[in-house]
Amino acid sequence: MLGEVVGEVRALADQQRLLDPRLVEAAVRAWSANTIRAFLSDLRLWDAWCRRSATSAGRATGDTVASYVRALSGLDRERQAAKLTPTRAPATIARYLVHIGWAYRMAGREDPTAAPLVRLEMKAARKLVGTRQRQARAIRYKGDVADLDGPASGVCLQTLLKACRKDMLGARDLALLQVAYDTGCRRSELVAIVVDDVEGPDGEGAGTLFIPKSKTDRDREGAVAFLSPATMRAIRKWRDVGYVDAGALFRRVEMHLDGSPRTVGQGALHPNSITLIYRRLIRAAFDRKLLGAIGESEVERWIASVSSHSIRVGVAQDNFAAGESLPAIMQAYRWRDSKTVMRYGAKLAAKSGASARLARRFLRE
16 A cells, blocks of 8 residues: 555655655554545545646645535535535545645645635535534444333344344354444454454353454554353354354355355455445345334335444443443443544433433323
């Protein structure tokens, strides 16, 4: 990836010569793979904008960036370049500006994103669009229920576990679901698990998962997550039927034309596979009539709004419902930003707040 980053930054430099190549090299070493991919993607979008605006990226100014922000936020739909630019959420626009700014500074250029006009345009974008981010729909353990001791309802982890097939593919899916819920792992963390990361079971059947690196673990200190006895049994079954003795734990299951499992791949699942697995299991649960009164249209809305983050969001909501403290939730599931966790719990808080309690009281009467 170093060559790609160097190429993008060099294109912005005076006479395409980097004043300090060490700065770019250090950035590549310091950034995660996801950050590097986002950096490259965002710079290519920026270059495309400059081309549509008949401007050389190397000669861009604060006015060029301000026009880009107006197009991305939807404030400008008159210019042809703006019409060809999809609108984006303020958080995404802010990320674009961070990466563009870094690129110009590494190229030895004045940072055009630092112009006062750009800051004001960002403020206008937030005012127009709002700052609320679209949140993945939560997959909770028992669904959207107020009583954690009550029966499961609708799309939930328990239902998806029941929807898993009774073959090799089902064993993989069941182990994946349970590890995702126990640990709150992000998709990149799930697919990075190797057999040796799992320790146990102990005398009570529980185990632990060592997570060597994650999105918020910048210093690569690693973290340890709890695995329940049920999850340890699911992992053991998957490893037995899939002959997974070493290397990546969660792998692709190759299928015959008739839909039956054929063999297990050697490499790890792709991160994008996690969302697809969740969506497939929701559809399977519906087809097996495990979702109660939920109809086709609601299932389609679920499938459209679910993502690889859905179980992580559900874990946060279940912890809030169980009365766990914010610091405990952040520590257990490796969150760095308390605002993110609170946002996940906002919907749950609304259903258990003063307004909800008052409404339930009058309903009882």
